[in-house]
Amino acid sequence: MQTRREFLETAAAASFILVSNGKLFAERSWAFVQSPSLRKFRDLAGNPIPLRGLGPGGIPVALPDVGAAPVTGVAHYTMDIRQFSDRLHPDLPNPTTLWGYNPVHALGINGAVPQAHLGGVIVAQKGVPIQITFRNNLPSTHIIPVDTTLMGADQARNRTSVHLHGGFTPWVSDGGPFAWFAPDGSHGASFLNNQVLNPGAAANEAEYYFTNNQSARMVWYHDHAIGITRINAYAGIASAYMIRDSFERELGNLGLPGFAENGGREIPIIIQDKVFVPANIASIDPTWEGPTSEGSLWYAHIYDPKRYTLRGNKSGRDAIPEPSCVPEFFGDTMLANGTVYPEATVEARRYRLRILNACNARFVNLQLYVDDGSLDSITLNPLTLAPTNAKGPDYLQIGTEGGFLPHPVVVPSNVPFGRDEVAGSLILAPAERADILVDFRGFAGRKLVLYNDAPAPFPDGDESNDYFPGAPKNPAIITPGFGPNTRQIMRFNVVAATGEDLPLNLAPNTDLTAGNDPLFVPRGVTTPPPGVPIRSLTLNETFDEFGRLIQFLGTNVPSLNRGHGFGRAYVDPATETPSNGDIEVWQIANLTGDTHPIHFHLVNVQIISRQPFHVSSYNGTPTYTGPARPPDQNEAGWKDTVRMNPGEVTTVIMQFKLPSVPFVVPPSPRTGGNEYVWHCHILEHEEHDMMRPLVVL
Ligand SMILES: [Cu+2]
Numbered sequence: 049m050q051t052r053r054e055f056l057e058t059a060a061a062a063s064f065i066l067v068s069n070g071k072l073f074a075e076r077s078w079a080f081v082q083s084p085s086l087r088k089f090r091d092l093a094g095n096p097i098p099l100r101g102l103g104p105g106g107i108p109v110a111l112p113d114v115g116a117a118p119v120t121g122v123a124h125y126t127m128d129i130r131q132f133s134d135r136l137h138p139d140l141p142n143p144t145t146l147w148g149y150n151p152v153h154a155l156g157i158n159g160a161v162p163q164a165h166l167g168g169v170i171v172a173q174k175g176v177p178i179q180i181t182f183r184n185n186l187p188s189t190h191i192i193p194v195d196t197t198l199m200g201a202d203q204a205r206n207r208t209s210v211h212l213h214g215g216f217t218p219w220v221s222d223g224g225p226f227a228w229f230a231p232d233g234s235h236g237a238s239f240l241n242n243q244v245l246n247p248g249a250a251a252n253e254a255e256y257y258f259t260n261n262q263s264a265r266m267v268w269y270h271d272h273a274i275g276i277t278r279i280n281a282y283a284g285i286a287s288a289y290m291i292r293d294s295f296e297r298e299l300g301n302l303g304l305p306g307f308a309e310n311g312g313r314e315i316p317i318i319i320q321d322k323v324f325v326p327a328n329i330a331s332i333d334p335t336w337e338g339p340t341s342e343g344s345l346w347y348a349h350i351y352d353p354k355r356y357t358l359r360g361n362k363s364g365r366d367a368i369p370e371p372s373c374v375p376e377f378f379g380d381t382m383l384a385n386g387t388v389y390p391e392a393t394v395e396a397r398r399y400r401l402r403i404l405n406a407c408n409a410r411f412v413n414l415q416l417y418v419d420d421g422s423l424d425s426i427t428l429n430p431l432t433l434a435p436t437n438a439k440g441p442d443y444l445q446i447g448t449e450g451g452f453l454p455h456p457v458v459v460p461s462n463v464p465f466g467r468d469e470v471a472g473s474l475i476l477a478p479a480e481r482a483d484i485l486v487d488f489r490g491f492a493g494r495k496l497v498l499y500n501d502a503p504a505p506f507p508d509g510d511e512s513n514d515y516f517p518g519a520p521k522n523p524a525i526i527t528p529g530f531g532p533n534t535r536q537i538m539r540f541n542v543v544a545a546t547g548e549d550l551p552l553n554l555a556p557n558t559d560l561t562a563g564n565d566p567l568f569v570p571r572g573v574t575t576p577p578p579g580v581p582i583r584s585l586t587l588n589e590t591f592d593e594f595g596r597l598i599q600f601l602g603t604n605v606p607s608l609n610r611g612h613g614f615g616r617a618y619v620d621p622a623t624e625t626p627s628n629g630d631i632e633v634w635q636i637a638n639l640t641g642d643t644h645p646i647h648f649h650l651v652n653v654q655i656i657s658r659q660p661f662h663v664s665s666y667n668g669t670p671t672y673t674g675p676a677r678p679p680d681q682n683e684a685g686w687k688d689t690v691r692m693n694p695g696e697v698t699t700v701i702m703q704f705k706l707p708s709v710p711f712v713v714p715p716s717p718r719t720g721g722n723e724y725v726w727h728c729h730i731l732e733h734e735e736h737d738m739m740r741p742l743v744v745l
Contacts, residue, residue: 075359080355080512081333081346083324083381084140085530088389088425089495089539091138099392099538100164102308102316103156107287108167109309110151117179118246120257122709124150125170125178129208129285130185132163132629137388140324140343145191149269155309166287166318171309172260174293176335177709179245182210183232184231184252188649191733192279193337193349193371197594198736199619201275204230204677208280212258212289213335213479213687214267214449218706218713220244221256222649225274225618229254236274237718244711259660259707264296265451266316266402266481267688278377278731282347282408288316290402295452295563303552304412304446304485305400314400315392317498319476319537321407322388323347348374351596359595361679365596375597376409376732378513379506380532382525389531390538395545396492398552401484405476408514408731410534411643413472413502416440416461416486419495419539424517426527426536428499433501434464434518438498440486442467443474446554447483450652450686452563454571456554457681459484470507470643470693474682477645479689479729482682485554488620491542500538506643507693566688567654567700568631571684574657574676576701578634581636583624583632584668587692587728588639592736599640599728600740604668614668615641622719622741624726637670637697639663645689645734646698649724649742652686653700655679661738663695670697689729704744721745 091097100106110125117124128150133143151167151577159166172178182434186206196202207230211223220227233251246255267289271280292307292534306312325344329336338344351358356375359365384390405412417437419425427436439462446456463473474482488496503509511521515532524532561567569577578581584604590613592598600607600615603623607616616623625633633656638644658677661670676699683690692698706713706722716723719741727739 062538073559074122081329082322082326083322083522083532084326084342085527085532086137086139086381086388087530088533088536089391096391096393096541097138097387097389099315100387100391102169107164107169108151108154108157108161108398109169109171111153111155111738112178114609118248118255119360120177120179120245122177122179125180125519126183127180128152128183128185130163131187131191132167134163134386136165136383136386141637142341142343144324144343144345145339146284147186147191147280147295147344149287165284169316170289170353172258172289172291174263174291175261177257177259180256180258181246181249182254183255184208184229184254186231187349190276190279191283191338191345192347194276195278195349195369195371195373197369198275198373199617200225203234204234205276206230207273207276208271208285209236209273210254210256210269210271211649212269215289216259216262216263216650218257218259218709219716219724220713221258222722222724223256223272223726225272225277228273231594238716238723240714244713249557257427257709259709260291261707262291263451264293265291265292265449266404266483268404268406278408279347281731282377283345286406286528288318288404292733299554301550302554302558303398303550304457304554305398314402316402316404317384317408317538318386318404319412320383321410321534322381322383323379324381337371347376351594359591368594368596372596373736374732376505376730378410379407380515380534382500382534382537384498384538384650389533389536391541392538393541393543394488396488396542397545398485398487398549401486403476403482403484405478405480406600407478409478410504411475411477411502411625412500413465413507414474414476414499415463415499416496417499418491419497422528425495425539426499428518432464435499441488441491442485444554445474445482445484445517445682446560448683448685449481449688450564452560453682453685454559454561454567456556456558456560458556459682465501465503467507472502475502477643477691477729478691478731480691481646485552488540488542489545492544494542496540498539500535500537508641552680564720567685569654569656572678574678576656576699578629580633583634585634585636586614587638587640587644587738588613589642590615598736601726601738601740604637616740617737618739618741622743624740625714625721625743625745628704630704631701631703633699633701635697635699636692637661638692638694641694643691643693644738645729646692646726647689647729648702648726650744651702651704652688653690654698655683655687655690656701658693658696658698660695661697706744715744719743
């Protein structure tokens with residue numbers, strides 16, 4: 049597999065990419081903001097920093113309004129999108145200013161629903177549609193600096209668009225980049241939400257219809273407004289959405305723990321990485337435009353050539369804008385369910401964890417180790433930097449983004465990331481989800497650290513993005529037991545069981561295929577089914593007019609835009625235009641040095657294979673350098689986000705079937721069809737400009 053460095057060498061040799069003197073690992077300066085030193089797992093008094101659960105005191109679970117929805121008459125919710133503050137760690141001197149969802153009604157709460165980070169989890173039932181009025185109450189000043197040179201960003205700062213990620217949604221409710229709406233009633237060119245579903249809507253409102261016509265799974269919803277998605281999501285505009293069904297309920301008889309919203313031993317865990325404004329921000333980062341009180345969110349806003357690759361040749365390059373986007377943003381402090389370094393008290397019995405990687409760009413390789421009682425809980429082997437701690441229980445993975453796997457898969461919980469195989473324990477790219485069972489029996493009285501060692505960027509890594517005490521290549525001075533730390537996410541405090549679980553009758557030989565749509569290709573088959581049309585597509589990296597790195601999706605035909613290689617801009621005419629019901633195979637050649645988590649709106653895909661190819665000789669047709677291999681066992685089901693590694697062609701298959709809905713869905717005024725998108729879910733890539741229309745005719 050190619051490394052980033054090799055990518056630059058081969059890219060420079062290839063005539064179709066106009067790269068000069070690219071240096072991906074320039075020497076770093078350390079003019080970089082770091083979060084305050086925050087204590088892990090316990091507050092100053094030694095009390096646990098509790099992991100927030102669902103419901104009162106934790107993340108609010110939205111409830112419907114009393115009246116039925118306009119137009120369709122289904123259950124209706126009202127959700128505000130606003131600026132609020134929430135204390136994300138007890139040692140932070142101030143609560144953090146955030147943007148986010150705030151439901152009007154919530155489970156177990158009478159009166160005003162507390163404004164909490166990630167607030168507004170929705171629990172839906174398969175086949176029971178719902179409708180939501182989102183009210184945009186955001187102030188006109190963003191809490192994160194806005195780079196107005198990005199496509200679509202030079203408009204109102206408080207635009208938003210709500211995308212149900214993984215949902216099976218008519219395009220007018222899909223919350224695409226051009227379907228944004230602002231408090232003053234202005235909206236993007238593709239915004240038909242109210243015309244279709246709520247003609248009486250107020251200026252700041254937008255109406256969305258979600259079919260829930262999908263098997264049980266955890267999806268999520270987040271902002272998708274053009275030009276500001278990465279900063280809106282980072283500011284907090286994201287939450288989870290659980291779809292339940294009868295198959296899932298029946299699994300309770302096989303030992304599946306009960307649901308979180310009913311107080312069962314199911315724990316959603318939403319992982320994010322952030323940087324918090326330190327006390328001395330004015331001297332470290334004098335041009336920071338966001339809130340300056342200690343504990344506010346901080347985000348990279350300067351394209352520092354010492355830190356990020358810049359096209360070497362100055363001639364023909366415009367001055368770098370400030371604020372500027374950056375190639376990827378990595379935080380230094382991990383959060384779970386909106387709290388920094390929390391601790392969950394669990395009984396020594398079986399739990400179901402629903403994990404979502406909601407980081408902007410950081411991948412995680414999730415391991416579980418017994419806290420060894422040392423100051424930092426984890427002790428690293430000085431040579432390998434792998435934990436010497438005893439291992440925690442392995443995972444039994446039962447599902448992914450697209451619902452249940454065909455068969456449960458045992459995932460060992462103690463495999464450090466390995467660069468050669470690009471493998472580890474439970475690897476999740478941004479937007480990927482895992483549904484896992486963890487049995488804490490035998491660990492009563494001990495504490496287990498949820499640990500991550502995935503490199504950032506993935507898979508080659510720049511060690512200055514890897515924060516832990518004694519990190520050899522990170523100049524940050526970190527006190528053991530405190531952050532910044534990107535390796536320790538949270539801790540489980542295992543206490544004695546108060547009851548006994550039903551026996552577990554879920555194992556790798558259990559057939560769960562009845563719980564999901566039938567797959568196109570049998571397990572282990574790495575060739576596309578005969579007769580299915582194949583599209584050849586590409587992932588590209590080059591430089592923009594300012595010399596900054598930019599990523600594009602493309603076809604296998606060179607772009608007419610000089611310097612784009614095979615890449616096409618999001619606003620270029622659509623090239624992926626299947627018809628309703630079409631089945632297609634997409635073979636996506638990654639010509640870059642990074643793994644990209646490619647997300648498909650509307651459809652779930654089945655991964656058929658990954659196959660290495662010779663990047664520098666790619667001319668539209670790959671020359672393969674090794675055999676195709678099937679997806680990992682825990683990717684064998686349906687996926688809405690697929691990791692595509694450098695130097696590999698990833699082959700997926702999907703059917704572009706539109707949902708049927710009880711109202712008329714007009715074509716998009718922009719693209720003339722059912723306007724969806726496919727894009728990289730590294731949010732900095734998506735924004736600049738790794739996204740393409742997917743127009744279903
Ligand atoms: Cu990407």
